[in-house]
Amino acid sequence: xxxxxxxxxxxxxxxxxxxxxxxxxxxxxxxxxxxxxxxxxxxxxxxxxxxxxxxxxxxxxxxxxxxxxxxxxxxxxxxxxxxxxxxxxxxxxxxxxxxxxxxxxxxxxxxxxxxxxxxxxxxxxxxxxxxxxxxxxxxxxxxxxxxx
Amino acid sequence: xxxxxxxxxxxxxxxxxxxxxxxxxxxxxxxxxxxxxxxxxxxxxxxxxxxxxxxxxxxxxxxxxxxxxxxxxxxxxxxxxxxxxxxxxxxxxxxxxxxxxxxxxxxxxxxxxxxxxxxxxxxxxxxxxxxxxxxxxxxxxxxxxxxx
DNA sequence: TCCTAGTTGCAACTCAGTCTCAATTATGAC
DNA sequence: GTCATAATTGAGACTGAGTTGCAACTAGGA
Numbered sequence: 001x002x003x004x005x006x007x008x009x010x011x012x013x014x015x016x017x018x019x020x021x022x023x024x025x026x027x028x029x030x031x032x033x034x035x036x037x038x039x040x041x042x043x044x045x046x047x048x049x050x051x052x053x054x055x056x057x058x059x060x061x062x063x064x065x066x067x068x069x070x071x072x073x074x075x076x077x078x079x080x081x082x083x084x085x086x087x088x089x090x091x092x093x094x095x096x097x098x099x100x101x102x103x104x105x106x107x108x109x110x111x112x113x114x115x116x117x118x119x120x121x122x123x124x125x126x127x128x129x130x131x132x133x134x135x136x137x138x139x140x141x142x143x144x145x146x147x148x
Numbered sequence: 149x150x151x152x153x154x155x156x157x158x159x160x161x162x163x164x165x166x167x168x169x170x171x172x173x174x175x176x177x178x179x180x181x182x183x184x185x186x187x188x189x190x191x192x193x194x195x196x197x198x199x200x201x202x203x204x205x206x207x208x209x210x211x212x213x214x215x216x217x218x219x220x221x222x223x224x225x226x227x228x229x230x231x232x233x234x235x236x237x238x239x240x241x242x243x244x245x246x247x248x249x250x251x252x253x254x255x256x257x258x259x260x261x262x263x264x265x266x267x268x269x270x271x272x273x274x275x276x277x278x279x280x281x282x283x284x285x286x287x288x289x290x291x292x293x294x295x296x
Numbered sequence: 297t298c299c300t301a302g303t304t305g306c307a308a309c310t311c312a313g314t315c316t317c318a319a320t321t322a323t324g325a326c
Numbered sequence: 327g328t329c330a331t332a333a334t335t336g337a338g339a340c341t342g343a344g345t346t347g348c349a350a351c352t353a354g355g356a
């Protein structure tokens with residue numbers, strides 16, 4: 001599987017070790033779809049009978065990010081969520097503040113505009129966050145109905 | 149001054165009181181330019197000889213946001229910064245992760261694209277975050293020089 | 297002036313994430 | 327395979343931003 005090789009490669013290039021815990025974390029991440037958080041992963045480790053400590057998980061998430069395997073989504077109120085990135089295009093997010101639903105969107109035009117903005121300012125972009133918050137179709141409908 | 153009326157109006161509409169502390173906070177906010185954080189405001193209160201407790205400040209910042217007077221910028225690692233919004237256009241940010249510099253940019257095209265994305269998904273936007281992280285011109289130059 | 301809902305400061309608390317440290321282990325060299 | 331050693335681990339203490347409970351105080355309408 002591509003992600004495993006990629007991680008092994010990243011580790012050896014940085015003189016880091018492929019431990020049992022790292023394998024367990026990677027497995028869990030690869031087996032989780034959508035957007036997940038630290039507690040979901042910890043619960044998954046327990047369920048699988050391969051516990052990994054909170055400290056170790058927190059120590060290794062940045063490694064998975066550096067290796068390009070996952071991506072971190074910093075949400076309001078210090079909530080962090082992660083999502084698998086291997087073999088995916090860059091995309092941004094629509095976040096429903098009622099039900100927590102996260103939708104994705106891609107826009108080459110936005111990316112082009114960002115590049116242009118950076119170029120004009122001599123700014124070297126290393127990353128960006130682009131989140132639209134609001135009410136998803138279902139929640140918006142529910143709200144309309146409630147108000148009559 | 150526009151902001152003061154605006155806040156007084158917001159308070160009375162919501163049956164809230166115009167206290168000494170709220171006046172001090174608003175004064176400090178209006179007298180601070182650029183992007184500021186909670187500790188800067190607290191230091192300002194002390195400097196002005198009008199201390200306000202941390203709890204009270206935290207309780208009132210959301211009120212200033214609801215009143216449309218300031219805007220909250222949620223940055224990485226749970227750092228929050230604020231900026232004055234009265235009489236300003238909506239804008240987004242370029243954040244230098246080396247020196248902390250925050251630049252602003254405006255793009256009607258990005259806003260148009262966002263509206264279009266939302267329309268297509270039946271999503272009702274209530275807010276958004278659009279931050280570009282990287283190295284500002286000065287820091288990027290410094291980095292290039294360091295590498296030779 | 298009185299009444300009361302709203303407000304305040306303080307200190308205790310929460311919560312996500314980080315750090316310390318002693319014990320353990322992967323990996324490269326032999 | 328054995329050894330040496332630098333990296334890694336779990337537990338629990340810690341940090342820092344922000345929140346909360348509470349008793350004392352106060353703005354502002356009746």
